[in-house]
Amino acid sequence: MLNDLKIKRLKPTDKMYRVADHSGLCLEIRTTGSKIWRYRYRHLNTAKMVTIGKYPEISLAYARAKTLEYREQLEKGIDPSEYKKNEKVLAIQTKQETFQFVAEEYLEFKKSVKSAEWLSLRNRYLPKDIYPVLAKLPVKTITSLHIRTVLDNAIQRIQKSGRGTGATKGNLIRQIMCEVMQYAIMTSRIETDPTYALRGYLSRPDVQHAQPVDKEDIAKLLSAIPNSKSSQSVKNALKSAIYTMLRTIEIRRSKKEFIDFENRIWTIPLVSKADLDAGHRNMKKNRTHVIPLSDQMMTILKEQFALYPESPYIFPGTDRYSMIGKTTLNNTIKSMGLPHVTMHDFRATASTQLHEANFNSDWIELQLAHVKGDRTRASYDHAKWLDGRREMMQVWADMVDGWK
Known part of the structure; x- marks a missing residue:
């Protein structure tokens, strides 16, 4: 029988050799000096061998315990080698069925x-809210209670901040989990979606409709823009939003x-449909929109073209080759002392004032791109x-300038 002292004294030779312990367990000493635990046995009159592991990472005590386990399998008519292969397959399958594995597969499928914005959001x-609870769980074991735990934790985190x-954001997180579960159904991993029961769990906040901006606030904004620390591109984008009645997305992506x-x-x-499917659009609704340019807008656009000649965007972001950030314009308005004003409010202001002007x-x-009627006419x-x-x-641009 072997012990640790005897094992340490075993030296490699120019040929591999084995030293027996007992009950079929032996230590294989290879020419490289590696020492590998092996279990030798017979199954259905066939000599076989299964590897247990490398010494000293696998101790003598563990190797003997594993040998006992294999002998018990033989008594039940189970081939230890086949059992070990099946365990490996099961381990791989189990990993491929975890929420994180399925989620990453889903993102790869969709990318x-x-x-890029869609992928970035997910x-x-x-990792921030969903994986801490669901990452290692097989998707087929995930219940509505798990989904609720994710949502409760996310709500607590956001409120604390x-x-x-x-x-x-909680509803967005539920939507992301729903997408993964729907993909799991599509790939035959599960049959039901545990997020379904949580559809109404979080009440959606009341929609904050755009409100007309007071003339005084617009005057304050126009006066503050020249002194803003923002780039000239951001300053001109803000003025353009007021003059043109365009949405933020339309300003940013033009x-x-x-x-x-x-x-x-x-x-x-x-x-195109391909761009639309990929999440690339120029407007809130995918349609052509024409904006006649006032004198003020002609001046702004000529300045932008001269300042950023290498940029494909009218109003580039910080690196000049990308668009302005999604929240940059609204954040800039807040920094000017107008936290109650949003970009969308300019549209409501224009609508109100122009209607009053008959x-x-x-x-x-x-002009607000509120197209009504059938699609044929709308085109x-x-x-x-x-x-x-x-x-x-x-008239609208002159009216705005008159408020300064």
Whole structure:
């Protein structure tokens, strides 16, 4: 029988050899000096051998215990080698069935058809809120109680940070878990989605509709813009949002190729279905939108083209080759002492003021990209009433400047 002292004295030779312990356990000494525990046995009259592990990582005591386990398997008619292979397969399968494995597989599956922003959002909340609870759990064992635990923890984290009730982000987190579970169903890992029962668990906060901005606040904003520490691109983007009635997404994503200086038109085109499927769009709704350019906007756009000649975007971000950040404009407004004002409020302001000035309601709604009616008619609406809208946009820009 072996002991640790005897084992340490065993030296390699120019040929591999084995030294027996007992009950079929032996130590294999290889020419490299490695010492490997092996169990020799017969099953169905066939001599076989199974590897237990390397010494000293696998101790003598553990090797003997494993030998006893294998002998018990033989008594039950089980082949230890086959049993070990099955254990390995089961371990691999178990890993492939965990929530984290399925989630990462799902993101890989989607990354070619989704935007970088979509992936970034999921890569943010999966490790922050979801993996701490679900990562190592096989998806088939996850229940609605697990989902609720994730949501409760996320709400507590968000509320503790002082960033609101957490209901909006909580619903997003539930949606991400739902996406993974739906993918698990699609890949035949589970049959039911445990997130379904939590659909109404978090009440959605009341939608905060845009409110017209007081003339005094617009005047304060326009006066503060020149002294802002923001880049000239951000300053001009803010002024453009007021003058054009465009949404933040439309300001941020617009490219220089959209501008026709000769005809004084800014045309935001619709995107292809492939781009739409990938999460790339120029507008809230995928349609063509035409903005007649006032004198003020012509000046701003010419300045942007001169300041950032190498950028594809009209209003580039910090590295000049990317668009302005998603929250940059609203955060800049807050930094100017107007925390109650948002970019979207400028649109409500323009609508209110232009209606009071008795401009055609259809012109105003079209300029806000509030297209009504069937899709066939809507596809031609973008260039409608262009002369009247051009006059209206100049009056609006002059009206805004008059408030300074």
